[in-house]
Amino acid sequence: MFSHKQLIRLSGKKLILPFYHIVSNNNPTHIANLYPHKSISSFRKDLDYLLKHFEPISLKELIEIKKNNLPLQKNCFHLTFDDGLSEFYHIVAPILVEKKIPATVFLNSNFIDNKALFFRYKASILADELTADNVLDFSYHQENELDELAKIFDIRWEDYLTAHQPYLTSVQIQELINQGFTFGAHSKNHPLYSELTLEEQLEQTLSSIELITSQFKLDYNVFSFPFTDDKVKKSFFDAIANKIDLTFGSAGLKEDSVKTNLQRIPMETKFDAEVHIKIQYVAYLIKRVIGKWIIKRK
Ligand SMILES: [Zn+2]
Structure with a gap:
């Protein structure tokens, strides 16, 4: 097996961008049927591994590096968290402060302050209540059907939001x-971008960024794609080029033909960071050989 040093040297990939949603020892109903997450102790273990092999950098340093095409002096990482969940405030942030690790959180502008619920969370709650997994197949455009089902079974989303406070408040x-x-922003209400028209993609992106940067007076603007940036076309990136500093996908260790669209590594797997990151590097090296290491946008 290769060492981390060898893998980084062979691949030339000195920067990694790990991403998470939540860290918790509990299993909240709105997430339980969707994806696994790390416990506090496995998250701490991930961080210790990252700190051993990479140096944490801030979002502003990352923007500087990417905008000015600066060479990296050291192996580094920037941590990100999608969906703006309250566990970031209660659990993650205190650990990151203790370990002096900067991080960026991507928010859905419609969900801040627990004003509304992501359709996938509705599906997870319904799957639990109805003990029926098929509700998990409902798409973004079927959100009304999830709402109808909730009515039939007397589930009120407002009550769930009030009782569980899944999202960060202002x-x-x-x-x-x-x-x-x-x-940064993560769209208004978390649609799958490949199911939207270009106009809808731009509206979801630009209005969520506008709301978040103005409400919190941010002097930078970044965006992470809800679900995936798969099939998002060059025309979208051309339209936002002068309006956004960086965008983030979640395709793992990969390059993107759009230089300001950075691919992140999803960390919520059954593997520890040490094993998972090594697998990502080995996969990257294989993709280089077979010519699939770069996402080409048309
Ligand atoms: Zn998301």
Whole structure:
């Protein structure tokens, strides 16, 4: 097996961008039927591994590096968290402060302050209530059907939001900004971009960024794609080129033909960071050989 040093040297990939949604020892109903997540102890273990092999950098450093095409002096990482969940405030942020690791959180502008619920969370809650997995197949355009089902079974989303407070509030976000954490947009209500028209993609992106940067007075603007940036075309990136500093996908260790669209490594797997990151590097090296290491946008 190769060492981390060898893998980094062979691949030339000195920067990695790991991403998570939540870290918790609980299994909240709105997420339980969707994807696994790390416990606090496995998250701490991931961080210890990352700190051993890579240096944490801030979002502003990352923007500088990418915008000016600066060479990396050291192996580094920037941590990101999608969906703006309240566990970031209660669990993750205190650990990151303790370990002096900067991070960026991507928010869905419609969900801040627990004003509404992501359709996938509705599906997860319904799957639990109805003990029926087929509700998990409902798409973004079938959200009304999820709402109808909830009515039939007397489930009120407002009650769930009030009782569980899954999302960060504006007050918590401001406090996190004061602590040095950075924020970006993750669309208004988390659609799958490949199912939207170009106009809808731009509206979801630009209005969520506008809302978040103006509400929190941010002097940078970043965006992470809800679900995936798969099949998002060059015309979209051309249209936002002068309006956004960086965008983020989640295709793993990969290049993108759009230089300002950075691919991140999803970390919520059954593997520890040490094994998972090594697998990502080996896969990257194989993709280079077979010519699939770069996402080409048309
Ligand atoms: Zn998301």
